Amino acid sequence: MASNISRRHLLATLPAGLALAHLPGVAGALTVGEARALVDRVVDEVNGVINSGKSESAMLRSFEAIFVRYADVRYIAQSALGPAGRRASKAQMAAYIKAFQGYMARKYGRRFREFIGGRIEVSDARPLKSFYEVRSVAHLRGQAPFRVDWHVFDKSGRDLFFNIIIEGVNMLAAERTEIGAMLDRRKGDIGALTADLTRAG
Amino acid sequence: MSDTSIDSAIRGRSLGPVLALTWLLAGCAAPPPGVEFNDPHEAQNRAVHEENLAMDRALFGGGKPDRKPFLPEPVATSLSNFASNLDMPGSAVNSVLQVRPGPALQNTLRFAINTTIGVGGLLDPATAMGIHAESTDFGETLHVWGAPEGAYLVVPFAGPTTERDAIGWVADLFVDPVSILVGAPEAYYIVAARLGGRAADRQLYGETIDSILYESADSYAQMRLIYLQNRRFELGIETDVFDPYEDPYGQ
Secondary structure, eight states: OHHHHHHHHHHHHSOHHHHHTTSTTSTTSOOHHHHHHHHHHHHHHHHHHHTSOOOHHHHHHHHHHHHHHHBOHHHHHHHHHGGGGGGSOHHHHHHHHHHHHHHHHHHHHHHHGGGTTOEEEEEEEEEETTEEEEEEEEEOTTSOOEEEEEEEEOTTSSOEEEEEEETTEEHHHHHHHHHHHHHHHTTTOHHHHHHHHHHOO | OOHHHHHHHHHHHOOTHHHHHHHHGGGSOOOOTTOSOOOTTHHHHHHHHHHHHHHHHHHHOTTOTTSOOSSOHHHHHHHHHHHHHHTHHHHHHHHHHTTOHHHHHHHHHHHHHHHHTTGGGTSOHHHHTTOOOOOOOHHHHHHHTTOOOOOEEEETTTEEEEHHHHHHHHHHHHHOHHHHHOOTTHHHHHHHHHHHHHHHHHHHTHHHHHHHHHHSTTHHHHHHHHHHHHHHHHTTOOOOOOOGGGOSSOO
């Protein structure tokens, strides 16, 4: 942990141009407006899909496309894998990330199916630590509205979301737990985990 | 904060058994900082979780899609509405104990509307009017009074909870006006209706619950994470935000 903290402090002491890119609210970096605009686009597309009347498999394909376009899939996949990623080869990592992408699209796409006929509305955006939190409210038929928060950053150089928090339940934390358990089952074998992921979700 | 003055005001009036339970909580340990959950009884909890899974599989089909629903959907919805309406007076009392007059009024109004226009609570016109339940319980009241969460627990039938919430369930029997006002045999019908409501909810949210229970590599760990995060969110506890720039693994 000490090294992580010092790494962050290091960012603050880096030459201005480099460091500022990581600080919220600074000209040139991602802004509240841009973070909100990103989530507005995601929400628009999700609303379009859940009210499109498409078949389930067509909806799942649409969700995967949205996920790939607007989420930092590489970051989410690596973060979910945790320390095991350090001993993986480049090819292993690429295969794992690809399998993870399909798994996430299937798993969360099926959950979003429950949103059919509903809508999500972006309500607020604010800086949080080194990134932005965009709050939205999901209105589903016959249910009390509930909160969905999107965490957005531009670590990859593009504005992307890296975490979704539904009524306090954190997607990254859930996937770390899940991928960790899947990897334990395979005694740490990333190739076997990748094969399992292509079937899971 | 006003919490301490509420606490002493209530102590002064001596709520008897409820307070005895509150003091039990003094023994609950707060989780160490930086740790997401406090689960010293994990082995025992996992055993109960397995039993609950076996029971769930027997009653609700274990995530097989071809399993016929337990109840026709309109019946499940009515049962769920009825049971949740029965919870409103208890929620209103707890809102008062938490000194939250807004939710107390809203829960009372909701109970009045759904009990009358909603045909005894079978329908839910209040939601259509935008008057949503501010569901709460004595577990939340204990939180507002400053009691720590305590250890994570999995109990037979009901599943995930914490020491604080489990004590809250018992205390709710003492503060719930519905339980207090009706005698036998109505009290038993109410218990039955609440159990029916739980079964109906299990069915209505079936796919999501199935996916957690039967598609996770470690359903115990997923349930623990989801329960604790969602409960803390409900209680308005600020959780440590995950900072991607402090994440050593996502490069």
